[in-house]
Amino acid sequence: MSRKEEIRSFVGKKIRSMQTGAATAGTKAALADLRRGVGREPGEMPQLFGTILYEMPEGFLSRDGTATKEEWVCYIALTLYALHQQGHEEGRQAMHTADKVSIGKAMYQLVLAYEGDSNAEQRVLQRLKTLITAVDMKELSHHLRGTVQLLKSKDIPLNYEILAEDLYELQFPEGKNRVSLRWGQDFYGGRNITEKQHEKEGAL
Numbered sequence: 001m002s003r004k005e006e007i008r009s010f011v012g013k014k015i016r017s018m019q020t021g022a023a024t025a026g027t028k029a030a031l032a033d034l035r036r037g038v039g040r041e042p043g044e045m046p047q048l049f050g051t052i053l054y055e056m057p058e059g060f061l062s063r064d065g066t067a068t069k070e071e072w073v074c075y076i077a078l079t080l081y082a083l084h085q086q087g088h089e090e091g092r093q094a095m096h097t098a099d100k101v102s103i104g105k106a107m108y109q110l111v112l113a114y115e116g117d118s119n120a121e122q123r124v125l126q127r128l129k130t131l132i133t134a135v136d137m138k139e140l141s142h143h144l145r146g147t148v149q150l151l152k153s154k155d156i157p158l159n160y161e162i163l164a165e166d167l168y169e170l171q172f173p174e175g176k177n178r179v180s181l182r183w184g185q186d187f188y189g190g191r192n193i194t195e196k197q198h199e200k201e202g203a204l
Contacts, residue, residue, distance in 0.1 A: 003059075004168055004169065014052075014078055018082075034048065034079045034082035035079070035082045038080060038082075038145055039141060041075075043065075072171070073171075077167065080145065081095070081160045084151065084158065088152075093155060095158065096157065096161075101162070102158075102162050102183060103183055104184060105189070106157070106158045107124050107147070107151075110154060127150075132183065137171065140170070166182070
């Protein structure tokens with residue numbers, strides 16, 4: 001199993017566990033703690049250690065007190081999932097989806113949600129560009145928080161396993177361009193589908 005696959009598996013397992021136990025007091029408390037961790041750094045909130053570090057593969061763990069790439073990814077994905085899910089009934093409105101909804105695809109769905117707003121596409125595209133050009137994980141986490149809050153406001157889900165894989169790849173120079181291209185393809189792929197649908201409807 002590749003490192004990306006390990007990350008996807010770990011994040012997915014954690015989220016599915018929280019989805020299954022959503023109604024329990026323990027899970028509610030864990031989600032609340034995760035939400036308070038949004039925008040912070042791994043290790044800054046000791047109350048999150050159990051939720052995030054329990055059963056984390058040994059290869060992910062820091063040896064010198066500086067968060068590893070894997071720890072950053074898991075921290076950001078799980079805290080943002082908790083923020084995204086807040087106010088939505090798990091099971092009926094799950095904000096983590098198994099569908100192939102990347103950040104790029106979700107952000108085009110956000111454009112569609114602002115129906116009638118002629119400036120929506122430009123604003124959302126600018127936000128996507130800001131994510132791609134973030135200089136480090138702390139800055140990226142900050143910008144992702146705002147994006148997830150917008151998705152949450154429009155009930156647009158995201159695949160957090162895909163997000164975790166992308167966040168890991170973004171930390172490597174050769175991976176950043178690949179992720180950037182995929183997000184752009186997913187964004188404009190949604191636009192192309194919408195335009196074709198409109199053309200078909202107009203021909204009827």
